[in-house]
Amino acid sequence: MYLTELVALINRKDKRPVRTWCKKNNVTIFKDCSGEFVYRNDFELAYDLPLILNLKSKYGNDWEQYYQAYLQNTLHKIIDFKSDSKKQTSYKPKGSISKKLFKDNINEIA
Known part of the structure; x- marks a missing residue:
């Protein structure tokens, strides 16, 4: 790519x-x-490096999936998929009062 x-x-x-x-x-x-130029791959890596580092810090080993989805403009699909898996882990009340409140909130939602 030329400057x-x-x-x-x-x-x-x-x-x-x-x-x-x-x-x-x-x-x-x-x-x-013909002039001054840079290699496209070098430029794209440098340009995307802040995004890659951010994805690594947020998603750990899954950062490549998020990066590929970002490049293909399908990030919304992978975020919906990952948010569903996060909903499966839920709060477990420990005390008797919090257990009662938690059961009441579940009944209201359902």
Whole structure:
């Protein structure tokens, strides 16, 4: 990808801030007779790295599933699936008063 293409992708005005962004994010800029460019995979990894780190901290080993869903615009499907599995673990009352209150709340919901 040429630096002129990156200007719009990272919302900058010209190539100078793009060079700074690339340097800050460890994306190597190459030069040839046609101009300055970066490898697409290097750019996409650097661009998505904050998202990947966030997904790793939230979802642990399942982060790759969430990342793939994010890339395919199907994140809503996987979040619904995971939220159903979280509903299965519920509060278990320990005292007699809380058990009574918990049973009353279940009867109201049902």
